[in-house]
Amino acid sequence: MLLSSLLLVPFLGTLVVLLWPGGPSPQRLRLISIAILALQLLLSLLALLRFDGSQSSLQLVELHRWLPGIGLDYSLGVDGLSMPLVLINAALTLVSAVITRDIDKRPRIYFAMLLMISGAVNGAFLAQNLLLFFLFYELELIPLWLLISVWGGANRAYAATKFLIFTAISGMLILGAFLGLALLTGSVDFSLTPVLSERLSMGGQLLLLGALLIGFGIKIPLVPLHNWLPDAHTQASTPVSVLLAGVLLKLGTYGLLRFGLGLFPEAWARLAPGLAIWAAISVLYGSLAAIAQTDMKRMVAYSSVGHMGYVLLAAAANTPVSLLGAVFQMVSHGLISALLFLLVGIVYRKTGTRDLDVLRGLLNPEKGLPFTGSLMIVGVMASAGLPGMAGFISEFLVFRGSINVFPLATLLSMVGSGLTAVYFLLLVNRAFFGRLAITPPCGDAQIDSRLDVALAPVAPRETLPAIALVTGVVGLGLLPFGLSRISDATTTAMSLVFPGVS
């Protein structure tokens, strides 16, 4: 029942928020949602306590027949791959709810959608039936579309529609692949059993895997399927960006590992060299595109494209260390990108802009945002893979696991890791160093010195979620064995099914 409660709590919470009597104020709705999400986090932690990391098999399994005629079972389970992601989901949705402020437009629907997304994502991570996974995968789509298109920025209609179309195509391809699997194997059993593919010819496997790759590739997103992401991020509000980058992108990589690699190991091994190159291209493309951005949020969004590429590289290499690195990278990217979006959100709220050509000297101790700036430096350093923080150990594991299998792609990805330092340093240098001003530099030092900006101070409660995330990032960086204990057995077992081509 524990896993079902991870679905029940957010879904019932959705209803609670929608039906709470007597027109509650946005503040109260926020507190209710926070309470529900805190409960969800507690339950996730309880699941973690019950979880035995030394076993690679599914745990806490729940199985009920639902619609046996079409092969849809209510089948939940958790292993070392999904456990960390469930935790990240609980933690980051809570963070999004906490940092949601000043919602004046339809707060009821807003918080209900937030809860619904969290429940759906939990469902997708826990589902052990292909159709059930698909249901949850689609279920998260509409609320997110609403969150962008109702509470987004000026150009939100464009961004939200783009997001909807891209993700809908992704869903269709994934459903198509699942149905195709049933069609080609002639069974209506959609339970997640990797042996199914043995009955398939290589051609059929490649076809279905190709559909999955493009489907999940849109979600991750991989270049050139990434076009929806920067727009969605720039138009989404800060909490939605946190959720999108921190949690929803992980659905793509999770799907790739669970279904792409899990269901079609032979075809995967066949495609792996190409996938590794694709990953390297994605990494380099995302990093280079990020360098040329002047909108802070767009820059962070492109960095996501780059950093999710590491997961594909690790999955392609398919060695025990690289798969563990993939899990680490998913978790650390979730924490770090959430942190960065959150801090960019604070900067945006205080200054009214995210333009790197305009913002200068925000570290100013009196009138600027010194503490936010310091946290930002920590965040970008973590993202650039500085040791002692989560990004480093993740990248190290990915690279260490992949270099023997795909040396060239790994080295190129490491160049991408170096480029991360370039664009984030540009960000910090432009926006936070220098003399405080919110105008484009004019080259005249005298005019510059007369500019007077005084930003509203940042209250401690605004940075509190960021401090929590920084703690997580540093904690994972210094004490990574906690996560490896959860995931090690599973990822090792996954890679042993078909060890990487060497």
Add this chain to the structure above:
Amino acid sequence: MHRIPRLSAALPLPLQLTWLIPIYGFSGMVLSLPWATGWIKRNGPRPAAYLNLLVTLLAVLHGSVVIRMVSELGPQHLEFSWFQATDLNLRIGFDLSLTNLAALELVTTMSLVCQLFALGYLDKEWSLARFYALVGFFEGAMSGVVLSSNLFVSYFLLEMLTLSTYLLVGFWYAQPLVVTAARDAFLTKRVGDVLLLMGVVGLSAKAGSLEFTDLYSWAAHARESGAIGPLGACLLGLGLIAGPMGKCAQFPMHLWLDEAMEGPNPASILRNSVVVTCGAIVLLKLMPVLVLSPLAIQVLLAVGSISAIGGALVALAQVDLKRAFSYSTTSYLGLVFIAIALQKPGIALLFLFAHGLARALQFMSVGSIIATTTCQDLTELGGLGSRMPATALAFLVGSAGLVGLLPLGCFWCYGLIVHTLLPASPGFVAVFLITNLLTAANVVRVFRSVFLGPVMPKTRRAPEVIWLMALPMVSLAVIVLLLPWIMQRIDPVPGIASFPLPVGLGVAASGLAGVLVGCLLPQDQFWSRSSQVSLRVLQDLLAYDFYTPVIYRATIVRLVAGLARATRWFDLTVVKGLVDGIGRLSLVTAEGLKLSVSGQLQTYVLTLVLAIVLLLGVLQWARIGI
């Protein structure tokens, strides 16, 4: 994290707790945070400084206790498991050998002295607590690097050094020059670090363990056993030397050290003396692995020679007091690189030791001058000798400790290395002697310009510095004077004087020649560019550091920026254009189709019939096809 039982339980407690020494530095940082972040505002930032001084003192004392014990019990090894998953085992290991511990004492003592100096130098600095937090971080990372017995830990901490260098250089982040300096410091070091990471990852995947001793035994057999091909060995070697090259500011990655002089002087003291030493020590530990790649050794020798002579030449043309010596640091580390590449680790270590202390003293006197005159432009300084006698003396002692002329630290190192290299590689002997000559000329030039000559407006009212700065400076001067004696203690066999008299005379002659050149160099107050074209070209070439920044901008910066712009263009035009185009196409077709809805029944019937015919036709064709 659980202790590995490789450690004997009978080991005395201070030895077992040696891992605390790097932690002292880091804890200094943590202790400073309440003041650095402004949570505590009531009593100013001083308590953070005192706390840091306290923990550093603790580190020094703990280190000296450990040295005493190790000299009795012999070298020890501490190891902890940090991260273990599948076939990957990352451990934290510390080698407690006398060499490592001597380096540790150098690091912690220098940190202590610099922190004391900084109390005076940054007396009125607003962000004093932030400075001390960063220095604590710096010290912790450096102490770890010198003790580390493991490439992974070394890499881990080297990167932390990169971060803290960035933050220390960017300490006065509101100034435009500081902004670019911090950026360049981070990026050049980061390039070295990423290349080093490639080496570390490759080595980890090939050799398994990253423990230095395991790597040595792996490297000894790697070529015969075919564990690594010639190309792989080459790339590995080049990757591994890139990290130390960046850390030690060697050509062509030396750009940052000169710009880093925009940071506060106490941090410059540390950077020029011990940080570069850390980089060289990592290289020293990597040396047995580098033997795999003859190319890497050749590159090391070339880089060392170019840095040694090039750095010394560029230093001669600088008008900035700090930069004149930071290039000299590059030059001396080049000498150390040559010594390491030629497999003379003992001499390299002695060199590092002597250089670190003397250079720190030199930079302290420079700091005193800057603190008193708020000026670091050689053209605006002069006549300070009688006004700041202690500083002048410290400058002289520090410089004498660096130049191979008087029998202070570096003289003996020069003598030893010249003696060992003379039979086999006289070319490198020439490099050493030329560097010595140029360095001597440089210090004499700067001494004349700062301490002699007419008094300038900015040096008219220049009292000696306060005791907080004078005390560490004078104590360090005494240490530098006693250095030969200490070196004799460290290296009793064969002794630092184990070279014949003619070699010593040769070294002294090169130093003396340098002093003469320095005395004869024209002392032009305005440092106007020469009217002779050839001389002017040379002057500019050196003053602008062989145009390295320009070359960087024209090559790698332009390449990355160009690629970024191209990607952005591609992203906007092709990818986004395609997506938007498809969207527009569907809208346009819909608009067009809308017009066909006329409401006439005939049109609908016609459409229907056409569709049915088409459908049937396709089906028929498909059946024939099958």
